[in-house]
Amino acid sequence: MDNVASPLVSVVIPVFNHEAYVKQALESVLNQTYPHLELIIIDDGSKDKSCEVIDKVLENRIEKPGCQRHIQFLRQENSGAHATINRGLSLAKGEWLTILNSDDYYDLKRIDTLVAQTALTKAEIAFSYVAGINEKNHSLPADHWWSLWYEKVRCDLFMNAPTIGFCLLRDNFAVSTGNLFFSRILYEKVGKFKDLKLMHDWDFLLRALVVAEPLLVRDHLYFYRLHAHNTQSQVQNVFEEEQKEVYQQYLCAVVPSPPLNQKAPCHWYWPSEFGKWRTNLRMERGLSVYFKNGIPQQDESDRAKEKTSTDNTVFPKNRADGSAITLISHELSLSGAPKVVADLAIRLRLKGYAPRIIALTDGPMRLELEKKGIPIYIVDRSSRLRECLSSLAMLCFHIKGQVIANSTMSWSLVLPLTLMRPWKKAIWYIHESFTPLGCFQGKRGKILSSLIKLSTKVSPPQLWFGSKSTQQSWKYTGLPEGKVMYWSGIPQSEVDSRHTKNSPASPLKHLLAVGTPSLRKGTHILIQAFLLCLKQRLIPSETILTIVGFTDSENPHFIKLSDSILEVVNSEYRDNFHFISAVEPGALNQFFDASDLFVQPSLQECLPLALLTAMSKGLPIITTDVDGCVEAITHRETGYVCLPFDEDGLAKTIAEAVNHPDQSRRYGHQAQLVFNQKFALEVTEEIVMKGLNP
Numbered sequence: 001m002d003n004v005a006s007p008l009v010s011v012v013i014p015v016f017n018h019e020a021y022v023k024q025a026l027e028s029v030l031n032q033t034y035p036h037l038e039l040i041i042i043d044d045g046s047k048d049k050s051c052e053v054i055d056k057v058l059e060n061r062i063e064k065p066g067c068q069r070h071i072q073f074l075r076q077e078n079s080g081a082h083a084t085i086n087r088g089l090s091l092a093k094g095e096w097l098t099i100l101n102s103d104d105y106y107d108l109k110r111i112d113t114l115v116a117q118t119a120l121t122k123a124e125i126a127f128s129y130v131a132g133i134n135e136k137n138h139s140l141p142a143d144h145w146w147s148l149w150y151e152k153v154r155c156d157l158f159m160n161a162p163t164i165g166f167c168l169l170r171d172n173f174a175v176s177t178g179n180l181f182f183s184r185i186l187y188e189k190v191g192k193f194k195d196l197k198l199m200h201d202w203d204f205l206l207r208a209l210v211v212a213e214p215l216l217v218r219d220h221l222y223f224y225r226l227h228a229h230n231t232q233s234q235v236q237n238v239f240e241e242e243q244k245e246v247y248q249q250y251l252c253a254v255v256p257s258p259p260l261n262q263k264a265p266c267h268w269y270w271p272s273e274f275g276k277w278r279t280n281l282r283m284e285r286g287l288s289v290y291f292k293n294g295i296p297q298q299d300e301s302d303r304a305k306e307k308t309s310t311d312n313t314v315f316p317k318n319r320a321d322g323s324a325i326t327l328i329s330h331e332l333s334l335s336g337a338p339k340v341v342a343d344l345a346i347r348l349r350l351k352g353y354a355p356r357i358i359a360l361t362d363g364p365m366r367l368e369l370e371k372k373g374i375p376i377y378i379v380d381r382s383s384r385l386r387e388c389l390s391s392l393a394m395l396c397f398h399i400k401g402q403v404i405a406n407s408t409m410s411w412s413l414v415l416p417l418t419l420m421r422p423w424k425k426a427i428w429y430i431h432e433s434f435t436p437l438g439c440f441q442g443k444r445g446k447i448l449s450s451l452i453k454l455s456t457k458v459s460p461p462q463l464w465f466g467s468k469s470t471q472q473s474w475k476y477t478g479l480p481e482g483k484v485m486y487w488s489g490i491p492q493s494e495v496d497s498r499h500t501k502n503s504p505a506s507p508l509k510h511l512l513a514v515g516t517p518s519l520r521k522g523t524h525i526l527i528q529a530f531l532l533c534l535k536q537r538l539i540p541s542e543t544i545l546t547i548v549g550f551t552d553s554e555n556p557h558f559i560k561l562s563d564s565i566l567e568v569v570n571s572e573y574r575d576n577f578h579f580i581s582a583v584e585p586g587a588l589n590q591f592f593d594a595s596d597l598f599v600q601p602s603l604q605e606c607l608p609l610a611l612l613t614a615m616s617k618g619l620p621i622i623t624t625d626v627d628g629c630v631e632a633i634t635h636r637e638t639g640y641v642c643l644p645f646d647e648d649g650l651a652k653t654i655a656e657a658v659n660h661p662d663q664s665r666r667y668g669h670q671a672q673l674v675f676n677q678k679f680a681l682e683v684t685e686e687i688v689m690k691g692l693n694p
Contacts, residue, residue, distance in 0.1 A: 006034065006035050006036040006115070007036070007094070007095035007096055007115070008036050008037075008038055008070075008093060008094040008095055008096070009034065009036065009037055009038070009094050009095070009096045009097075009098065009111055009115065010037075010038040010039075010040060010089075010092030010093060010094030010096070010097050010098070011029050011037060011038065011039050011040070011098050011099070011100055011111075012040045012042070012085060012088030012089055012092060012097070012098070012099045012100070013025060013026070013029070013039070013040070013041045013042070013088075013099070013100045013101075013102055014042055014044055014081055014084035014085055014088065014099070014101070014102065015041060015042065015043045015044060015046060015050050015051075015054065015102040016043070016044045016045070016046055016050070016078070016081070016084075016102065017046045017047060017048045017050060018046075018048075018050055018102040018103045019046075019048045019049040019050045019052075019053050020103075020135070021102060021103040021104075021105075021225065022050050022053050022054060022057075022102045022103075023053050023056075023057055024105045024137075025100055025101070025102050025103070025104060025105050026039075026041070026054065026057045026058075027057065027105075028100075028105035028106040028107075028108065029100060029106060030057075030061055030069060031064070031108055032106065032108055032109075032110065032111050032112065033108055033109050033111075033112045034111040034112040034115060035066055035067045035068060036067075036068050037067075037068070037069055037070070037111070038069075038070040038071075038072075038092060038093060038094050039069060039070065039071045039072070040071075040072045040074070040088045040091055040092060041054060041071070041072065041073045041074070042074045042075075042076060042084050042087060042088050043073075043074070043075045043076070044076060044078050044079060044080070044081070044084045045075075045076065045077050045078030045079070050102070051075065054073060055073075058071065058073060070093075072091065074087075080195065081177075081200065082192075082193040082194060082195050082196065082200045083195070085099055085177060085193050085200075086192045086193055089187065089192075092184075094184065095183065095184055096114075096115065096118075096181065096182070096183055096184070097181075097182055097183070097184055097187055098111070098114075098178075098180065098181045098182070099177045099178050099180060100178045101176060101177065101178040103225045103227065104176065104178050104222065104223055104224050104225050105223050106221065106222065106223070107219070107220065107221040107222070107223070109221070110128065110221040110222065111181075113128075113217060113219060113221060114126050114128070114181045114217060114221070117215060117217050118181070118183075118215060121215055123212070123213070123214070123215035124182060124183045124185065124186040124208075124211070124212040125180065125181065125182040125183070125186055125205075125208050125212055125214050125215070126181045126182075126214060126215035126216070126217055127173075127174040127179040127180055127181065127214060127215075127216065127217070127222075128179060128216070128217040128218075128219055128220065128221035128222055129154075129216075129217070129218055129219060129220045129221070129222075130150065130174075130175045130176070130179060130220065130222045130223075130224045131220040131222070131223050131224065132144070132146050132147055132150065132224055132225075132226060133223050133224065133225050133226070134225070134226060134227065135225070135227045140226065144226075146226055149171075150175070153167065153170075153171045153173050154173070156170070156171075157173065157216075162270065162273055163213065163263045163265070164213065164214050164216050165209045165213060165214070165261070165263055165264055165265050166265050166273070166277060168202075168205060168206065168209060168214070169206070169250070169265055169277060169281060169283075170277075170281055172199070172201065172202040172205065173216075174201065174202075174205055174214075175222075175224050176201055176222070176224055177193070177200065177201040177204070178222060178224075179222045179224075180201065180204070180205065182208065186208060186211060186212055189211050190204065190207045190208045190211060191207070196242050196245070196246075197238050197242065198238055198239055198242050199239075199242040199243065199245075199246055202246055203242075203245075203246045203249065206246060206249070206250045207249065207250075207253070209250075209261060209264055209265075210250070210253045210254060210259040210260065210261060210264055211259070211260050211261055212260070212261050213261050213263040213264070243285075243286075244285045244286045244288060244289070245286065245289070246286070247281075247283040247284075247285060247286030248286030248287055248289050249286070250283070250286075251283060251284075251286060251287070251562070251566055252566055252569060252570060254266035254268070255267070255562075255563055255566040255567075256566060256567060256570040265277060267563075275559060278559055279559065284558050284559065284562045287562050287565055287566070288550075288581075290565060290569060290579050291550040291579045291580065291581045292578060292579065292580050292581065293580070293581050293583075323352070323353045323354060323401060324353070324354045324355075324356070324400035324401030324402075325348055325353050325354070325355045325356075325400075325401050325402050325403075325404065325692070326355075326356050326357075326358060326398070326399050326400050326401060326402070326403045326404070327341050327344060327345055327355055327356070327357045327358070327403075327404050327405075327406060328357075328358045328359075328403065328404070328405040328406060328410045328413050328414065329341040329357060329358070329359045329360070329406045329407065329410065330359070330360045330361065330406070330407045330408075330409035330410045331359060331360060331361040331362075331363050331409075332357075332359045332361065332362055332363030332364070332365040332366045332369075332376070333361075333363040333364065333365065333582075334363070334364055334365060334582050334583065334584055334585060335516055335549075335582075336431065336608055336609045336610070337406055337407045337431045337432075338363065338365045338406075339365070339489065339585055339609055340406060340429070340431060340466075340487055340489065340609075341357060341365075341406045342365055342368060342369055342585075343487070343489030344404065344406075344487075344688070345357055345369060345372070345374050346369075346372055346374070347489075347685060347689075349372060349373070349374060351689065354400075354401075355374055356374065356375040356376075356377065356398070356400060357369060357374060357375070357376050357377070358377045358378075358379070358394050358398055358399075358413065359376065359377070359378050359379070360378075360379050360381065360409070360410065360412070360413070361378075361379075361381070362378045364584065365585075368584070368585075368586075377394060377398050379391055379394060379413075391412065391413060391416070394413065395413065395416060395417055395420055395421070396420075399417065399421065399424065402424075402425050402426075402427070402692065403417065403424055403425065403426040403427065404426075404427045404429055404692070405417075405426060405427070405428045405429065405461070406429050406431065407429075407430070407431055407432065408430055408431075408432045408434065408435065409432075410428075411448060411451075414426060414428050414461055415448075415451040415452065415454075415455050415461075416451070418455045418458060418459045418460060418461055419451070419454055419455060419458055419459070422458050422459030423459075424459075425462070426459075426461040426462065427461060427462045427463075427464055427691070427692070428461040428462070428463050428464065428482075429464040429465075429466070429485070430463065430464065430465050430466060430470050430474065430482075430606070431466040431470070431606045431607075432470065432606055433467070433469055433470050433473055433604050433605060433606050433626075433627040433628070434473065434604070435473060435474055435476070435477050452477060452478050452479060453478060455479070456478055456479060456480070460479055460480050461479070462480075462482060463479060463480065463481070463482025463483075464482055464483060464484075464485040464691070465482055465483070465484050465485065465606075466484075466485070466486070466487065466606040466607050466628065467484065467486075467605075467606045467607040467627060467628030467631055468484050468628070468631055469606070469627035469628050469631065470606045470607075470627070470628065471483075471484055483691075485684070485687060485688055485691060486607065486678065486679050486684050487684050487688060488609060488612040488613075488616070488675075488679045488680065488681065488684065489609070489681055490612060490613060490616045490675075490679075490680060490681055491680060491681045491682060492616075492675075492676045492680040492681070492682050492683075493616045493617060493618065493672055493675065493676060493680075504661065504662035504665050504666070505661055505662055506661060507540065507596070507658075507661055508543075508596035508597045508620065508657065508658045508661050508664060509540070509542060509543055509544060509596055510543075510544050510546065510594060510595045510596045510597070511530070511543065511544065511545045511546065511595065511596070511597045511598075511599055511654070511658075512545075512546050512547075512548070512591055512592065512594075512595035512597070512598050512599070512614075512619075513526055513545070513546070513547045513548070513598070513599045513600070513601065513610075514547075514548045514549055514588065514591070514610035514613075515547075515548075515549050515600075515602070515608070515610060516549050516582075517549070517550060517558050517561050519560060519561070519603070520602065520603050520604040520605075521601070521602055521603070522601035522602050522603045522624065522644060522645075523547060523561055523564075523601065524560050524561045524563075524564045525601050525603075525644070525645065525646075525647055525650060526545070526547070526599055526601040526650065527545075527547075527561075527564040527565070527567075527568060527577070528564060528647045529601070529647045529648075529650035529651040529654060530545045530576070530577070530651070530654065531567070531568065531571065531573060532647060532648070532651040533651050533654050533655055533658075534573045534576055535573075536651075538651060538652075538654070538655035538659075539654065539655055539658045539659065540658070541576075543576065543658060544576055544577075544578060545576060545577055545578070545599075546577075546578040546580060546591060546594075546595065547577070547578070547579055547580065548580040548582075548583060548588065548591050549580070549581075549582050549583075550579050550580060550581050550582065565579065588610075588613065589613075592613055592614060592617050592619065593617070595619060596619075596620070596661075597619065597620045597621075597622065597654075597657055597658065597664065598610075598611070598614035598619045598620070598621045598622070599621075599622045599623075599650075599654070600614075600621065600622070600623040600624065600629060601622075601623075601624055601644075601650060602623070602624055602626055602627075602629060602644070603624070603626060603644045603645060604626060604627060605626055605627045605628055605629050606627060606628050607627075607628030607629070607631060607632060608628075608629070611623060611629060611632055611633070612632065612675065612679050614671075615632060615633075615638075615671040615672060615674065615675035615679070616672065616675045616676075616679075616680070617672070618668045618669055618671065618672035619668050619671075620639065620657060620661075620664035620665055620667055620668040621633055621638070621639035621640070621667070621668065621671055622639060622640045622641075622642065622650070622653050622654065622657055623639060623640070623641055623642075624641065624642060624643065624644040624650075625641050625642065625643055625644065626644050629641075632671075632674070632675075632679070633671065636667070637667065637670060638667055638670045638671035638674055639667050639668070639671055640653050640656065640657055640664075640667070
């Protein structure tokens with residue numbers, strides 16, 4: 001190639017303690033067949049003899065006829081790989097930019113090949129196949145872990161990925177910064193390499209993917225060395241956190257608007273395929289950066305109360321008749337149904353009974369219960385076989401006394417119990433507005449249906465329901481009709497609570513919603529409705545919405561919610577939203593006390609504890625016209641009720657509630673009175689205890 005057809009290519013070599021390998025790296029650049037190169041070598045504070053080796057190589061180099069080599073050799077205090085690379089790229093004058101790690105080396109035709117291929121395809125970024133080598137320049141054996149990984153990734157590219165970009169979402173197929181070859185124009189669009197220990201190359205590649213589709217050159221033009229001192233072997237522990245950050249940045253880039261690269265993985269160009277990959281790769285983990293763990297600011301009186309208040313509960317000795325009671329829960333998470341189990345267990349303990357809990361899944365609620373002296377047994381679900389054996393052991397050895405099974409999802413223990421031990425009195429307390437038959441299809445659905453039929457003939461459980469709507473939905477299961485047993489676990493509240501003390505006309509600035517990221521909670525509808533209120537100036541611009549209960553979710557339904565979060569993050573209203581991680585039940589009170597208006601935007605509910613908590617505190621409430629929610633709130637009497645799935649309707653209701661604080665507070669006052677009469681612990685506990693009658 002002549003210089004007219006040979007644009008200047010700048011090669012940046014960051015060096016750090018690689019005296020054994022840097023000579024080979026330098027010579028692989030100096031001896032390239034490509035004629036027009038700039039070489040920028042930066043030693044990043046090496047403590048070995050790397051600089052001496054570099055000086056000797058440069059001193060003894062022989063100019064190749066027809067080749068131009070513009071060389072700079074700089075030394076600096078140790079600054080890290082990303083900073084050294086960025087410094088080198090800032091000094092580079094080439095039309096094309098590339099990097100070489102000082103312990104790797106190039107094939108002698110690498111740059112010639114890449115320049116020709118990018119010119120032919122008009123690509124702005126490219127990388128080649130990689131050959132793995134060891135300290136002695138020997139190829140890695142086929143059964144080496146890296147060789148197996150690389151071959152699997154290469155197969156996935158051709159077997160499963162629609163484009164190279166999709167494959168790059170799963171794995172850094174380029175392997176190293178040294179394998180990246182990109183135009184100066186692209187670099188100016190993408191920006192510098194970030195301060196990441198393990199993934200600054202992958203991060204840069206995915207940011208570039210938003211702008212341009214990478215070109216894969218199917219020749220082994222880069223030699224990647226694995227040895228005892230390279231980064232790959234030292235910092236594997238930071239992989240998970242950096243992967244979250246990379247995914248978060250990518251989602252922020254491609255979800256709000258169509259990326260420049262029309263092959264980039266995103267819902268704009270791949271509406272079906274991208275959703276599958278997001279789910280499989282759990283890309284939503286990256287959004288946890290926007291979830292706060294903070295507790296609202298408290299005034300001095302609240303802090304004083306918190307310091308002086310301790311749990312001095314004295315539990316009586318177990319009753320002489322040894323009244324053991326076994327509670328079964330599907331999980332011990334910080335959510336509504338497990339909270340009911342915890343409340344019941346603690347109340348039973350106070351009454352002198354000996355409760356124990358069997359849970360299908362462990363969780364943070366366990367700590368609170370064990371502090372109260374309540375034994376916990378967890379089913380081993382590490383495999384199907386172990387789950388079956390563990391469940392059998394629970395049914396045979398850990399069921400003591402009367403049984404209260406909580407939640408639809410506990411069916412795998414409840415129904416076998418009624419068949420194996422029909423003499424045991426079992427109560428099944430349901431807190432969902434769907435039946436077990438709606439949970440499973442295929443073989444598990446058939447097994448469940450058969451168990452229900454057998455149970456009704458042998459010894460059907462007594463059914464309790466958390467709301468009338470749940471009772472109605474279970475009419476068609478074939479099980480006997482049960483009875484409604486409301487439970488909040490919350491004592492009666494004084495009517496002159498802090499929320500009703502406020503001046504009726506004082507503004508409602510702080511909105512609160514509490515719930516899991518499940519779609520049925522309608523959180524995505526609420527986010528869109530609140531955004532609509534702000535965009536259309538229906539409410540004051542300083543109004544804040546706090547949503548409590550976010551977790552890193554692997555549920556594919558979380559994708560819909562994550563898109564709403566990303567819309568918020570990329571909008572001018574980001575500061576109007578506070579996304580809070582899941583908190584312990586005891587900490588929720590502080591969020592309720594710091595709020596002026598509670599919103600329950602659910603699409604399906606039994607009777608949420610968060611709604612009952614808001615009622616107990618006299619908060620103004622907005623809820624949807626679904627299931628148990630309307631058993632608690634009556635429109636324009638004890639709150640506002642709007643239709644589910646209706647963003648516009650919810651936005652208008654929020655605007656009405658916020659802009660008429662005196663009316664909203666009056667409804668909150670009435671809701672508190674209804675709570676005290678119908679849902680308070682003093683009212684419901686006596687009914688529940690009579691229903692147990694052990």
